[in-house]
């Protein structure tokens with residue numbers, strides 16, 4: 462009798478979904494609290510159960526069958542959204558960390574604590590409960606595969622292609638900007654506080670001339686290849702999400718040819734001056750976009766016949782300027798709109814016979830580097846080095 466029953470039981474277990482661990486205490490309370498908050502203050506990917514057929518939610522587990530995509534994602538800024546040195550430094554200096562976790566580790570499964578309320582309705586006085594099931598390895602993965610792809614025990618994707626490995630479902634957000642804007646378009650001010658949430662890439666893109674091209678069109682290049690081991694090649698997209706090419710970890714990031722640089726520079730030399738044209742040549746949003754500290758510096762200097770610098774170098778800065786204290790206030794913003802061309806005329810000193818131009822893209826302001834003591838942290842990248850003679 463036992464011999465007959467055993468194989469039957471195994472078959473039955475193979476068909477049923479795996480037993481998901483019971484939901485931890487505190488989860489209902491956390492979900493109730495987050496539901497009272499505006500969308501940009503909610504964990505962007507919620508609480509997720511492991512889809513049938515998989516062992517856990519970790520990227521490395523997905524990578525066993527999706528090795529190429531895993532290798533690309535690993536170099537991306539998304540994969541470094543938690544471990545980033547600057548982010549970690551900021552996390553030790555604020556009392557509003559529950560807000561930061563919502564986008565940088567967007568699954569409730571990644572958070573060691575959940576907010577369940579605020580004392581005196583103050584965002585800097587959260588009341589926490591512990592998450593006894595936290596997976597710290599999953600937390601360190603930042604914006605991991607499951608943040609975008611796992612919902613309700615199902616793997617969601619652009620096509621919902623069928624596989625025996627896990628349940629799948631097509632979700633439209635993969636095929637337009639929706640999936641990106643959950644985090645890349647969020648604006649909220651906090652009266653009386655010295656911080657603000659300002660990510661306006663989505664609005665800049667929507668208001669611009671290229672909004673028929675999705676974020677993926679530029680930031681996830683098309684590629685035909687097997688998407689999982691032992692499967693035939695199919696059209697899909699790379700998972701690098703390249704930006705300005707300033708890596709978080711020296712020497713470790715997406716290949717630089719994945720995205721053309723946003724700044725265009727053209728120089729026309731006359732006998733007594735240079736006409737420098739700066740343009741937003743490749744981005745569908747403002748250049749630079751995103752974090753308010755990102756900026757581009759352009760420095761032009763002149764040399765005499767002996768190659769010795771003459772006159773003061775001419776310096777330009779493209780970006781935003783904010784005052785953070787006592788309350789955040791934008792003082793200036795001269796970023797380049799899509800298609801914009803800005804011509805700057807620079808007078809050459811009398812003794813000048815040649816010129817040099819260097820353009821540098823910066824991720825973080827010098828004052829912030831000093832405040833967070835981020836010495837040695839890669840923070841900028843030279844994008845153009847040009848030189849010529851005056852006619």
Ligand code: HEC
Nearest residue numbers: 522523526606610617618619620621622624626688689692
């Ligand atoms: C045991 C192997 C295996 C594991 C583990 C696995 N997958 Fe898959 N996955 C596949 C196969 C096979 C396909 C179908 C590929 C094909 O037919 O081209 C697939 C398809 C997909 C798709 C495409 C869905 C669509 O709509 O196009 C996504 C997205 C995906 N997997 C994500 C994940 C994520 C995220 C994980 C980890 C949480 C994961 N997979 C773990 C084997 C696996």
Ligand code: HEC
Nearest residue numbers: 505538541542545564567640641644676680702703704705
């Ligand atoms: C769950 C939130 C979230 C989602 C969804 C998301 N991002 Fe991001 N993205 C981030 C965060 C956070 C960072 C910055 C991480 C850091 O700098 O440590 C980032 C960084 C980037 C960067 C900058 C790369 C660099 O080198 O600095 C680009 C480009 C980007 N994302 C594009 C996209 C696109 C395109 C999508 C949609 C397919 C998307 N993101 C979806 C949160 C998100």
Ligand code: HEC
Nearest residue numbers: 641645663666674675676679704705722723743744745751
């Ligand atoms: C037409 C191509 C194009 C489209 C469409 C586009 N981008 Fe970009 N994006 C760029 C380029 C080029 C850069 C690099 C700019 C530079 O050199 O600083 C960039 C930079 C970024 C950055 C800053 C990264 C960094 O390291 O400074 C973020 C974030 C970003 N894009 C997000 C998005 C999102 C979200 C969307 C969709 C709403 C989008 N982009 C649509 C071309 C595009």
Ligand code: HEC
Nearest residue numbers: 520523527530531534604605606609618619635688697698
């Ligand atoms: C920031 C969100 C995001 C993250 C993180 C992410 N993906 Fe994707 N993924 C997408 C988008 C968007 C597409 C749709 C691309 C397209 O249109 O082909 C996609 C498509 C896919 C596909 C279908 C094949 C293809 O190339 O289109 C697979 C498989 C997949 N992802 C697996 C993974 C795995 C494995 C990881 C982690 C190593 C991961 N993804 C991380 C957003 C994400």
Ligand code: HEC
Nearest residue numbers: 501547548551552560561564644645647660750751752824
């Ligand atoms: C609404 C989602 C969201 C929240 C909340 C959020 N971030 Fe981010 N963060 C992003 C995105 C998107 C980027 C990258 C693209 C950009 O700069 O626009 C980013 C980038 C960063 C960067 C890298 C900047 C750079 O130039 O490389 C740091 C550091 C950072 N965030 C810290 C924090 C801290 C600290 C908090 C909490 C006080 C926080 N973030 C809350 C979405 C968010």
